[in-house]
Amino acid sequence: MNSQMGLPKGGSGCGAPDGRRAATFLTRGGGGILIVDLERGTLSQVSQGGPRRGGSFPIWTHDGARVVYSGQGEVFWTPADGSGNPELLASEPQAIAESTSPDGRTLVAISIDGGEEPRWSRNPQELFFRNAVTNQLMAADIATAVGSEPGRPRALVALGTSLWDVAPDGKRFLVVQDPDPDADAGTVQVVVNWLEELKRLVPTNAAHAQESPAVDHATRVLDLLEAGKFEEVAAEFDAKMAAAMPVSRLRDVWTTVSRQVGARRSIISQRVVTQATGNVTVVTGCQFEKAALNVMLSFDAGNKIAGMNITPRTPPAVTNAAPASTRFTEESVTVGAGEWALPGTLSMPVGPVAAAIVLVHGSGPSDRDETLGPNKPFRDLAWGLADRGIAVLRYEKRTRQFAGKMAGNRNLTVREETTEDAILAAALLRAHDRIDPKRVFVLGHSLGGTLAPRIAAEDRSLDGLIILAGATRPFVEVARVPRVTHAGRD
Secondary structure: OOEEEEOOEEEEEOOOOOOOEEEEEEEOOOOOOEEEOOOOOEEEEEEOOOOOOOOOOOEEEOOOOOEEEEEEOOEEEEEEEOOOEEEEEEEEEOOOOOOOOOOOOOOOOOOOOOOEEEEEEEEEEEEEEOOOOOEEEEEEEOOOOOOOOOOOEEEEEEEEOEEEEEOOOOEEEEEEOOOOOOOOOOOOEEOOOHHHHHHOOOOOOHHOOOOOOHHHHHHHHHHHHHHOOHHHHHHOOHHHHHOOHHHHHHHHHHHHHHHHHHEEEEEEEEEEOOOOOOOOOEEEEEEOOOOOOEEEEEEOOOOOOOEEEEEEEEOOOOOOOOOOOOOEEEEEEEEEHHHHHHEEEEEEEOOOEEEEEEEEEOOOOOOOOOOOOOOOOHHHHHHHHOOOOEEEEEOHHHHHOOHHHHHHHHHHHOHHHOOOHHHHHHHHHHHOOOOOOOOOOEEEEEEHHHHHHHHHOOOOOOOEEEOOOOOOOOOOHOOOOOOOOOOOOO
């Protein structure tokens, strides 16, 4: 899907190696370097009064830990997470940060026949740049010996724009098209969940995947597993797989899976992924009697099985369903006010209201329904209770609604994360003209259950607490208990 993030006008951006962040440079409003978190949609400033040369981009070090930028003939770098101050790297009248080498040890600014904007190939002996005169994408061979001269530049392709980069796989170029003149020049468009969007636009279904021999191999292995021919499958393991999963363990794993989800009914889809190691992974979506699973089989260059993984298949997106019951209605409310105001939903019985409950989340940035995969336990609780005459208030957790602002709070406590908003939610219920203010309860799940007594200690008007899976020991003791994942047979 497309997501827009408003930025001050007068800036340009550069993507980080991890694909999850971008650095942008602002020429207005005091200037400076900003880091854009593409997943959370947040901005954080890591320098003030950044470079003064219009069109000069901030660039990333190859490990993504720092951003390098130029200003007034000086080159700086600064930690991308804002944990430190900018450091001066070079001071030259014409110094402009342009590109860092793949090994992170060389910073370059070059001009070759009018060349600008150098970009390293993933091969450290090759450098790409734009010819500012002809607007062509050029390449030059670079020798690493001290005092060596670059090779003669060669033209690759004409560019329609000066905004370009080398794709992370080193096999393609990313070129930004000229913007729509009617579009808002102060808005950066960011594509999130791009892989899922690509799958939607260019489906990789079983018919397309069948062109790959690896798919036939994966299908044959699945058939062998279904037939219980574990020795034949294990005979195809490479040395590491054979050591990690002997025949007896393979039999136990597949038997357990079959017992839990039943027999395989059909293949939903198959797609092929080539790993950086050269291994080819086939992801086969299988519909079993009781569930859909992804079976991932990885093959090495010798067609040996180098990896196997079985995971639940992500269910298709489900739009928010309307409650089937006519015995209650839902209305939008706001918990709190000011900078931390949170959107919420109040499920209100149509008839008499026996009591009212605030639902308090567990740890992590949960939404109002405490959504986890296809499950929405808080929504289900709210609908079930409202259907039985109990009003229920659920709301977005502060760490989700204001993720960027909360992440910047180095002194965050459970009071800011949970307690304050639960108390405000209870006050909202008591102020409702159809709710008895003496019949308001708090229901806390996990962390919310652990903090329920603290919430009640601050709000003496609560009529009672309901604790679901709250800790019964001090947190220091709970933290020392090792977490063990159990695998066994039914």
